[in-house]
Amino acid sequence: AQSVTQLDSHVSVSEGTPVLLRCNYSSSYSPSLFWYVQHPNKGLQLLLKYTSAATLVKGINGFEAEFKKSETSFHLTKPSAHMSDAAEYFCVVKMDSSYKLIFGSGTRLLVRP
Amino acid sequence: DARVTQTPRDKVTEMGQEVTMRCQPILGHNTVFWYRQTMMQGLELLAYFRNRAPLDDSGMPKDRFSAEMPDATLATLKIQPSEPRDSAVYFCASGAPGTSGSYEQFFGPGTRLTVL
Numbered sequence: 001a002q003s004v005t006q007l008d009s010h011v012s013v014s015e016g017t018p019v020l021l022r023c024n025y026s027s028s029y030s031p032s033l034f035w036y037v038q039h040p041n042k043g044l045q046l047l048l049k050y051t052s053a054a055t056l057v058k059g060i061n062g063f064e065a066e067f068k069k070s071e072t073s074f075h076l077t078k079p080s081a082h083m084s085d086a087a088e089y090f091c092v093v094k095m096d097s098s099y100k101l102i103f104g105s106g107t108r109l110l111v112r113p
Numbered sequence: 114d115a116r117v118t119q120t121p122r123d124k125v126t127e128m129g130q131e132v133t134m135r136c137q138p139i140l141g142h143n144t145v146f147w148y149r150q151t152m153m154q155g156l157e158l159l160a161y162f163r164n165r166a167p168l169d170d171s172g173m174p175k176d177r178f179s180a181e182m183p184d185a186t187l188a189t190l191k192i193q194p195s196e197p198r199d200s201a202v203y204f205c206a207s208g209a210p211g212t213s214g215s216y217e218q219f220f221g222p223g224t225r226l227t228v229l
Contacts, residue, residue: 042222042223043117043204043220043221043223044220045220046217046218046219094216098168099161099163099216099218100161100169101146101158106155
């Protein structure tokens with residue numbers, strides 16, 4: 001059965017410093033993995049997705065994530081945080097045999113001036 | 114700019130009243146999902162449809178919730194009677210298989226429901 005674990009409920013960084021949001025997954029097969037972002041009082045927006053092509057995936061707004069099968073991880077990174085990056089981020093795995101998405105519990109990113 | 118639309122954006126009602134939330138999926142998308150988001154439970158999948166047929170509604174309390182797709186451009190989620198514990202943000206999402214076996218869901222802005 002697929003599942004996803006976001007290791008940090010909150011991450012706080014200073015503007016201009018790197019961002020690392022951690023995610024580990026469990027899947028019987030080669031998974032499809034996603035990162036979604038939710039700004040306050042907004043819907044969810046897709047940041048990036050991994051679907052068994054390149055292991056380093058680039059997304060919008062300078063974010064990227066690396067699929068590491070040996071570590072069952074799909075961590076989200078950004079070299080330099082911006083104030084507008086403050087939001088909640090969800091790591092998501094797609095169930096193999098259906099269209100259902102399994103959401104992690106979310107990581108709230110705080111960016112200090 | 115294709116996007117999922119949801120109405121109403123905000124709804125305040127009293128306990129016992131019927132609530133209907135509507136969703137217009139992106140044209141051409143053949144799957145539609147209803148999610149509920151609360152502080153305590155996070156994002157929960159309530160139900161989803163493929164080609165207008167319900168595929169899974171195991172996440173939905175059957176006694177008071179119902180979800181339908183009367184046509185390809187409209188999905189509805191109804192609560193009757195509503196209770197304070199139903200207060201949450203309800204999201205609709207639509208999706209379709211993309212190229213190279215990819216798939217993603219596109220989310221609407223949500224309906225914030227408050228049941229007093």
